[in-house]
Amino acid sequence: MDGSSIMEFKRLLSNLMRARFPFLYITTWEETRAISVISDTANDEELIKTVRKVFTWSVTRGLEENGRIISEDSNEALKCLEFIESYEEPAVFILKDFHVFFGSDSRHEDYQVIRKIRDMLPALKQSVNPKNVIFVSPTFILPNDLQKDVTIVDFDLPSFAEIKGMLKEMIEANRVNGRIVMDLTPDDEERLAKAALGLTLCEAENAFARAMVVDGRLDIKDVDVILEEKRQTIKKSEILEFIKTDIKIEDVGGLENLKRWLHKRNKSWMDSAAQYGLPAPKGILITGVPGCGKSLVAKAISAMWQLPLLRLDIGKIFGMYVGTSEENMRKAIQTVEAISPSILWIDEIEKGFSGIADGGDNGTSSRIFGTFLTWMQEKTKPVFVIATANNIHALPAEMMRKGRFDEIFFVDLPTKKERKEIFNLHIRKRLKEPKVIGDFQLTEEILHLLADRTEGYVGAEVEQIVIAALFEAFSEDRSIQLNDFHKAIRNTVPLSITQAEQIQRIREWANVRAVAATPKEDRMEYIQESVAPEPPNPGDSEIGSSRGGRSVDF
Structure with a gap:
């Protein structure tokens, strides 16, 4: 998040708190950063109107306020919830990793905990002083019983400004001790920071630290080290795949019409295109005979435009728990936008969105498809979508509507x-x-x-x-x-x-x-x-x- 994005998140959070939304759910790996932003919001009288105390809870330390443990047995989930229910002052309770009580691969749902959460709803909504409970977890799991009671709040990855600020701090710290040679111009610093977009602050810090210790210096050549760290991170997500390619557009035989279209839109996401009043291109759908180079074109565009290429496997979006599939789609979109300008490639898209009409999965496929279509229509970040399809007849008609793609090409x-x-x-x-x-x-x-x-x-x-x-x-x-x-x-x-x-x-x-x-x-x-x-x-x-x-x- 840049400064404006942080303020937008704080305004959203403060509005939800003031409206007495009892339970909020933030999915993020950046627990410390999220707690810091929540605490700032809870103490901002201009935003929140009623300033609130901030408590944190974990299964290892129990309930804490400013590092002080409230009670010895508060590390038990039910005891923690009882404390929240009986607490009378304005407060925000941040519960870390509470998803483990909602069911996971290693354990079943804790029905007593889930029932207690539902029992608390009237007390939270009708209490004299406002109270909010915020679940902060790296994993999104929500049982059916709580679907209507919990509100999901998106927490964006760090912005370019945040990463650049952290990089400057690292440069200054290592310049003082003289152990690392700093050979960076302001433009080089900007390129390094942009290379780290899509990482958490901790991951970006690790990537910069790794670049420094490889050869005892930090310079523009370390962009490759940062990108390698990003590939590792995206690989761990199992939903997006970072595609490294050296295929040039010249390696694609023929298709000159398509090539000309792409050449004219090269660098159209930069400030120079804005001078002409041009928007960043949305994307293209390439259909045609199997084996005619559709996937090859996708890889060649990445090399020609010098943008990172991420492949989305629709099949990996779907999870076994309620809400997991939708959260996976949100995470994929969030990651792609965080490293924009970028290219999102969906190979054989008709297979990923097949069977939407039959409703055999309680509407999960339709909701994911709807989320994806809405994002394609309304996205403001420069993410160019390349979708390839062999069996175009299997695609829903909504996919071909004007505004989703800039053009549909037939190979x-x-x-x-x-x-x-x-x-x-x-x-x-x-x-x-x-x-x-x-x-x-x-x-x-x-x-x-x-x-x-x-x-x-x-x-x-x-x-x-x-x-x-x-x-x-x-x-x-x-x-x-x-x-x-x-x-x-x-x-x-x-x-x-x-x-x-x-x-x-x-x-x-x-x-x-x-x-x-x-x-x-x-x-x-x-x-x-x-x-x-x-x-x-x-x-x-x-x-x-x-x-x-x-x-x-x-």
């Missing part, structure tokens, strides 16, 4: 020009050793021939043809030959044959609802090209001659 079977590019990329990437190259020369004529003989093949199949040809040469310990490619082509049955009906259905849908990722001029070339007579090609069928996607060029 069809590669044209001849695109197949030449793909062959060129994969052959040159792998043919580096003179022993393997031998007398083979990759000429324009060879690329033309290979592209002719692979009409109807997707990009992934072209790549496998190159790999299969190299295996032929490897198995005989010789250099590569043109015939190896021909043999690999003859032994490959393309998707355009095995899934011809499915591809045709996708094309019919895309003709009126999506923009073709391939420019019009390249698609016209595809229709006009003659098909080589050998081997048999799917290009002779309707699949090879009917291209999908609206003809809009960027």
Whole structure:
């Protein structure tokens, strides 16, 4: 949170306290930071009107006020609740890790504790002096019995200003003792702080400390150390995955229409775009034939825009306890926004949100889907969403509504020009050793021939043809030959044959609802090209001659 975000949280918290919301639930790993903000709010007469004492409770220390233990047996949950119920002065009670009484993997719900919480509701709401109970826990667990009685309050991760302030304190502390060499300009400090966005203050401090002890200095090169720490943190969440990629947009063959669209929006989240009155782009949905490079594009965008790429696994959102799934979605959104500008990638999104209409999970899927759609529509942070889908018909209609995505792109079977590019990329990437190259020369004529003989093949199949040809040469310990490619082509049955009906259905849908990722001029070339007579090609069928996607060029 920056200064304005902290004030916004304090205003929300103070309003809930003044309205006598009896039970609040804050899920955060930053217990100390959360307690500090709660205490500041409870003592801010301007915000809270009635200043309140702040008590904290843990199962190890019991009830405390300013570090002083209130009673010896208050570490028992029921005794603690009895004290709260009978306490008569204005107060806020912060209960740490109380989720263990609500049920978890290792223990069942403590019904006596849950019943006592429900019994306390009238006393808290009708007490002469205001009292609020706040559960602070790193884990969100809420039993069915308390769903209507507990209010969830989001607590954001540290802002850039908070992390930069902590970094400055560390720099000053280590500059005084002279043990660490500080080689940072103000711009370098800003980049290091931005690299740590999405971490808790404790994690950011650990990352900066690790960077200092690696070589006894702190400089701009330590951005990689900070990002590695962030990858570890995001990996532990098990919901988001930090994707490290070195794939360049040049490594994607064809799709020039899509590439032009992306190039025009590069750096559009920066201040220079604001001068033109431009908003940050929301995202794109890429659909089309399986194996045509949709996932490859997602990785290439991250490298081209130099933004962190986070993959969201929708399946990991769903938890076994009431409210856990919704909390997981909130945490994922919170993390992605905290490290913005960033890219959120959802691969095969139709599988993640399948079965929403049947309501077989008491509406959990619908609520998560609704939360995600609302966030996509209303998000203000520069988070670019890339969703890929093979079976576009499985997606709910709400997903395609204007305002969710900036554009829907259709990736069809590669044209001849695109197949030449793909062959060129994969052959040159792998043919580096003179022993393997031998007398083979990759000429324009060879690329033309290979592209002719692979009409109807997707990009992934072209790549496998190159790999299969190299295996032929490897198995005989010789250099590569043109015939190896021909043999690999003859032994490959393309998707355009095995899934011809499915591809045709996708094309019919895309003709009126999506923009073709391939420019019009390249698609016209595809229709006009003659098909080589050998081997048999799917290009002779309707699949090879009917291209999908609206003809809009960027």
